Amino acid sequence: MAERLVGVKAPDFEMKTALGDGENFGKVSLSDYKGKWLVMFFYPLDFTFVCPTEITGFSSKHEDFSNLNAEILAVSTDSIHSHKAWMGLSPDEGGIGKLKFPVASDITHQVSRDYGVYVEEEGIALRGLFIVDPDGVLKYSVIHDLNVGRSTDEVLRVLRALQTGGLCPLGWDEGDKLL
Numbered sequence: 746m747a748e749r750l751v752g753v754k755a756p757d758f759e760m761k762t763a764l765g766d767g768e769n770f771g772k773v774s775l776s777d778y779k780g781k782w783l784v785m786f787f788y789p790l791d792f793t794f795v796c797p798t799e800i801t802g803f804s805s806k807h808e809d810f811s812n813l814n815a816e817i818l819a820v821s822t823d824s825i826h827s828h829k830a831w832m833g834l835s836p837d838e839g840g841i842g843k844l845k846f847p848v849a850s851d852i853t854h855q856v857s858r859d860y861g862v863y864v865e866e867e868g869i870a871l872r873g874l875f876i877v878d879p880d881g882v883l884k885y886s887v888i889h890d891l892n893v894g895r896s897t898d899e900v901l902r903v904l905r906a907l908q909t910g911g912l913c914p915l916g917w918d919e920g921d922k923l924l
Contacts, residue, residue, distance in 0.1 A: 755783075755875065755883040756859035760851055762818075763825045765804070765844035767832030770825050773818060773849055775881060782815035782908070783877040784900060787851075787862045787870035791823045791831040795894045797841045799872075800848070806897045807845035813904055814879070817846040822857060822869055825850045862888055876904060 750756070759774040775783075786803070788796045803810075803817050810817055821828075828848040834840020849856075851870065857863035862873035874895055876885035884907050889895060906913040911923035 750861065750875075750883050751886050753883060754881055755877045756856070758856045758859070760820065760849040760856060761825045762847035762849045763828035763832060764847050765832070767829060767843045770829070771847060773847060775877070778816055778818075778877065778879075779881065780879050782813065782879060782904060783818060784810060784815050784874070784904065785818045785820060785877065786872070786874040786895065787820045787857060787860065788872055789867075789869040789891055790821060791827045792839065795872075795892065796821075797836065799894050800841050800844065801836065802894075802897050804844040804846065806901065809897075809901055810904070813901070813908065815876075815904055818849055819844075819846065820849040820851050820856060820870065822851050822854055824852055860886075874900065876900075876907060878907070 755775060757775050762771045762773050764771050788799060800819055807817060828850060831840050832843060835842050851857050854863055857870040860873055860875060862871040864871060872889035872895060874887050875883055878884050885903055902918055905919050906917055909923060914924055
């Protein structure tokens with residue numbers, strides 16, 4: 746049985762990143778997001794089929810997340826060099842191009858393990874997505890099968906719902922009444 750994550754402090758992390766400019770590297774830790782919402786999503790591998798649709802989809806919605814005081818962080822078990830190479834290619838060439846957020850390397854697989862998405866037999870992460878509030882508390886967790894991409898619109902809806910602090914019924918969206 747997996748350890749409960751939602752409603753408790755998010756597991757701490759520190760990882761190297763390939764910055765969204767596709768040229769530079771950096772580091773990121775959970776504490777870097779203090780005071781902001783963090784939307785962190787794990788994906789299995791660079792240079793695959795479903796992953797680029799998600800990553801570029803989140804990049805295209807970056808402004809919507811930013812308007813909600815949220816930062817985006819993508820994570821896989823690939824190296825920062827693989828991330829950089831992938832960003833260095835246009836989508837027509839099998840790449841993802843430049844992004845509006847960093848892509849972190851969980852090369853040790855520890856962060857994937859801590860968030861309960863690591864597939865030991867394959868050395869990759871499932872499609873896990875986590876929303877962490879400005880105080881570092883994990884508020885949302887969803888894990889998909891490797892074949893199913895996520896919906897940025899649904900993630901935005903959930904983020905807005907969480908930010909109300911109220912009770913949001915099924916299908917709640919911005920402007921709807923709270924319970």
